[in-house]
Amino acid sequence: MRQSQLFSTTLREVPSEAEVDSHRWLLRAGFIRPLAAGLFSLMPLGKRAVAKIEAVIRAGMNAIGGQELSMPVVHPADLWRETGRWYQIGDEMGRFRDRAGRDMVLAMTHEEVVADLVRKEIRSYRQLPLLVYHLQTKWRDDPRPRAGLIRVREFTMKDSYSLDADWDGLDKQYRAHYQAYFDIFRRCGLDVIAVKSDVGMMGGQLAHEFMYLTPIGEDTLILCDACGYTANRQVARLRKPAAAPAEPLPLEKVATPGVNTIQGLADFLNISAAQTAKAVFMVAAVSDGDQTVDKFVFAVVRGDMDVNETKLANVVRAKDLRPAREDEIRAVGAAPGYASPIGLDPRRILLVVDDAVPSSPNLVAGANETGYHLRHTNYGRDYTAALVADIVAADDGSACPDCGAPLRAARGVEVGNIFKLGTRYTEALGANFLDKDGQSRPVIMGSYGIGVGRLLACVAEQYHDDNGLIWPLSVAPFAVHLLALPGGEAAAETLYQALQAAGVEVLFDDRDERAGVKFKDADLIGLPLRVTVSERALKNGGAELKPRPSKDSRIVPLDQVVATVQGEISSLQAALDQRVVPVPFRE
RNA sequence: CGGGGCGUAGCUUAGCCCGGUAAAGCGCGCGGUUUGGGACCGCGAGACCGCCGGUCCGAGUCCGGCCGCCCCGACCA
Known part of the structure; x- marks a missing residue:
């Protein structure tokens, strides 16, 4: 290519909108040009670089048996109604009507279309396993695009879908992707780590995210340098400091005027934060049949720990979780700053207690009366919860769940993810096959994504100088x-x-x-x-x-x-x- | 969606507080001199000052509304 003919100019000065290195350099070197928030044109240089990445991805996918196809960007809404996602997903999904007035969807992902293909094409276990993939445009109307190509609204994604007759097959394809993703990213020069991640409401069993570690990343990761434990903070486990065993003492009400924080309470009573119980109030949107209802969630963790909202949302099966308003807190009989589950009407709250609380005796908790706390509250004796589960956030300095060493928090950009979907979509769409015994079963799916433009940006992030x-x-x-x-x-x-x-x-x-x-x-x-x-x-x-x-x-x-x-x-x-x-x- | 910032030439910015009809550097075109790390000189083109409305004799400047972009947060199957 003759540069005199190249449709691209370099910029001597940094466009004011760019703060992140990859964004600045890709703009200045003439690889990308902005069109609107979260929308970029790839200039010839950028397009060629993307084509290189795509070639690496294709080689990696083909090497594990992937077959490339191409599925449409526009889908009929009916397909998304069948799986329910037409209703579950909010403004992030692009919707419009065609000339006949039919509702249409701009693809955010392609599970529906794959499952639809499966139900039309797959009859027998003899046709399985399969791995299909494509590199296709996705539209996700993100509320906050940022950092150039790192977070955009329209982007190219490599998404692959494994189709299996049994769970062992899914596991094999999942592990094949795990290795293939490392290969692909490393062939592109990018250093990544795999972290365990949230499966959310998808009902899957296992998910990993591939992360490029960088302070500009949007995900917080929890890493153990001693044993190699890695997880997204949303799901990171931790070893919780055990409480000293003690005989339960009688409840005792104490005046604590003006004390409405855990630290203030500990200082006032001259105890440690670990000897208190912290109450957190959320409102969860929960599916009840075909309705969505709000449930008041009363979460209790020990005072030396914090609630992890993702864990809490998963435990209560919330589609959405938001902090409760003060009037909602008072409406269930709790006093903000002085709350405890003791004496509250269990029908009005969904009480969730962290699993460290039952083994921590004689905690100080609120008295549900402004200015007063209770000493020596004990789980089981004084109150019981609908759910006891791990709902505590791991953070920098927490103990590793596997080896006990201090964990480290770091930021990362998610460049890929792999996901054991199971039968969520094939069941919804009736994508069944006949097994060896003539039994009809839903095909077992996995889905696996790589953000192509984001990968390019991360490579630029890792490889540049002044x-x-x-x-x-x-x-x-x-x-x-x-x-x-x-x-x-x-x-x-x-x-x-x-x-x-x-x-x-x-x-x-x-x-x-x-x-x-x-x-x-x-x-x-x-x-x-x-x-x-x-x-x-x-x-x-x-x-x-x-x-x-x-x-x-x-x-x-x-x-x-x-x-x-x-x-x-x-x-x-x-x-x-x-x-x-x-x-x-x-x- | 909440908080903050910013919209003036292709880019980076000044001018706005304190109203009087738009400026600089870079880039672009032409001519000349240069020619190994973003040259120099001269000439020139290029701006409905984001949009709409208001105040005023007069608005880039003051007021109101809207739109757009960026940052932080919420969010991110």
Whole structure:
């Protein structure tokens, strides 16, 4: 490609809207251009880089038996009504009517269409297992797009769907994806970790997210450096400090005027926060038949811990969970700041107690009377809960659930996820097959996603310096940036033809620009190898070859440039290939 | 959806508080001089100052509404 013809310009100054590195550099180097919030055009350089990533993804999917197909972006709403998601999903889903007035859906994902294909095509266990995938546009009307390509509303996703006759088959395909995802990300040069993640309301059994660790990430991850435990904070477990055993003492009401925080209470009574019970009030939207009803959730954790809202939502099977308003709290008979479940009408509240509370004797809790607390409350004797479960948040410094070492919190960007779906969609749509015994059973599904543009952004995030991008070979829009400087034009033209003839992807800066401009632009765009042909270089015996990350260049005789470049490309490729190694599966 | 910030030339910004008819740098076009890390000189094109309304003799500037963009939070199958 001749740069003089390229539809792309570099920016000397940083557009004011960009704060995140990948966003700034992708804009400045001319890879992307904004259209509106969360909507970007990929310019030719960006499109080529995305095509490279897609090639890596296809290779990875094909290697585990994936078959590429393509499913529509627009779906009839009826299909989404059948699985219920037409009703469950809110404004995030794009909806419109076609000319006949039929409700239509802009695809956020393709479980419905896959399950529909399955019910039409799959009759027998003999047709299973299968793995299908496509790279397709998704629309998710995110309330808050941000950080360039990291979080957008329209994006390309690789989504694959495994179809199995039995659960062992699902497990095999799930593990195959686990490894394939590591391979794909590492081939792109990206360092990722897998973390256990929330399965939410999907009814699945297991899910992992693939995370690129970076402070700009939106997910908080809980990591154990000692044993390798990793989890999204939403589901992270922890080893809770045990309470000292003690005989239950009689309840005792104490005046605690003006004390309405846990720390204030502990200080006032000269005890530790762990000797108190913390009350948290939420309102959960819960499905009741085909209705959604609000339930008042009264959650109790020990004072030295915090509620994890995702865990709580899962325990109470909430579609939505929000903090309760003060009037709602008073309406159930509790006093904000001085609340406890003792004496409340169990029919008006859904009481959920963290599993550390029953084993913690003599906790101080509210007296449901402003200005008073109760000493020596004991679970079982003084109150019982509808649900006892782990609802506590793990955080930086919590003890690892597996080995007890201190956990570390870190931020990450989710570039992929894998999900054991089970029969959620196939049952809803009647996608059944006949097993060996002639029994009709729903096909067992898994779904697996990779955000292509987000992956590109994360690679840009990991590979840049103060001068611009530094693409790994596998993602670079071209392998070589060939610069023609004064006195070297003719030789550069010859080299350009020779490199192309040899199948090397080369961007040829044939523009009438000064050397400085070309060097600056080459650094910005960040192609792996730079070849400079100039009068000076020719006098020195050939062309200058410089890898983008290095400071120094070397002279290569003109007749050896093609071979030398091909050698460099091979070793860059080999270095990436070397990153691809088996990763132990960790549930 | 809550909180905050910002909309002036393609980009980055000044001007706004204190109203008088828009400025600079970069980029772009032409000419000349330069020619290995975003050159220099000259000339030039380029702005309904986000939109609508109000106040005023007069609004980029003050007031109201709306729209858009960014950041934080909520949210993110």
